[in-house]
Amino acid sequence: MSHEQRPGVAPFTERTPRVIAARRLHRRRDRDETSLFLAEGPQAVREAIAAQAVKELFATADAEQRHPELTRDATLVTDGAIAALAETVAPQGLVAVCHQQGVRLPDALAKKPRLVAVLAEIRDPGNAGTILRTADAAGAGAVVFAGDAVDPYNGKCVRASAGSVFHTDLVRDGDALAAVQQLKENGLTVLAATGYGDTDLDDLADTGGLARPTAWLFGSEAHGLPDALLAAADRRVRVPLHGRAESLNLAAAAAVCLYASARALRRPEAARP
Structure with missing residues (x-):
């Protein structure tokens, strides 16, 4: 039981300064x-705790009862406070203030x-998170x-x-073209995913073209990749x-490309840098 949950200590409300902050x-x-952000719900909080990223955890009394393994050090708050902190329609009673875990591209x-x-x-943000x-x-x-x-x-x-925001090296780089150059200089083949690519993904996989360390470029669903990035890529894929669909949405296309690479890189003959 944390110091915020001693008998007689009222839970924080939406007007409590720490909740406002x-x-x-x-x-x-x-x-x-x-360099902080909010993560809500038991799944996100569980991963944040595992990553040692939690600065402060807010929980309702109901959430404490349902998730005692997560809320040992939680600050007790009212349902109104959680409603103010959460962005979902039906909050699950847990919101964590977390340290951002981003790294620089050279370090990654x-x-x-x-x-x-x-x-x-x-x-x-939905496409990006997916x-x-x-x-x-x-x-x-x-x-x-x-x-x-x-x-x-x-x-x-x-x-x-x-x-997954807590699992991978997460990089923010405002200069996309410079990032592509760094990827190339570090031995990665840069592939641009585009519906107008001159290289077929299946053909690339069948000929061993995915068996090297690879960076996939994905652009916005509405506008695709900028011309400069398409030109900078080693291949446009x-x-x-195979059916009558006009196209795949961005997240689905990204899944197909990433898993094609993951499969190729698992093979014993896949080249290492």
Whole structure:
């Protein structure tokens, strides 16, 4: 039982200064200034605790009863306080203030990742968080939010990542073209995913073209990748459409590409840097 939960100590409300300070983290400016962000719900809190990223955890009395393994050091708050901190319609009673875990691209590349996902100019937080989750599942060593991309610590992005925001090396680089150059200089083949690519993903996989350390570039669903990034990539790759669908959405296409690489890199003959 934490010091905030002693008998006779009233739970924090939405007007308590620490709750007010945490609520400000809904704004990107405050997240950037403090290097903190909010993660809500038991799954995200569990992953945050495992990553030792939690600065403070707020929990309702009901959440304490349902998740005693997570709330040993929690600060007790009212349902109104949780409603103010959470962004979901039906909050689950847990919100953590977390330290951002981002790294610089050179530090991520020093670990010799064999698979990297680059989210270039992707503004939709749901798409970005889903690709982050997929990249984590596919074994990517780093995920780069490049150019004018969404903040990976945006609440919707964090929720869509389902805890993966705590698992991979997360990089923010405002210069997407420079990031691509660094990836190349560190021995990664840079592949741009585009519906208009001149290389078929299946053909690339069949001929061993995915068996090298690879960085995939993904652009926004509405506008695709900028021309400069398409030109900078080693290959421009399209996902084959075998049926009558006009296209795949961004998250689905990213999953196909990342898992094709993950499969190729698992083979014994896959080249290492």
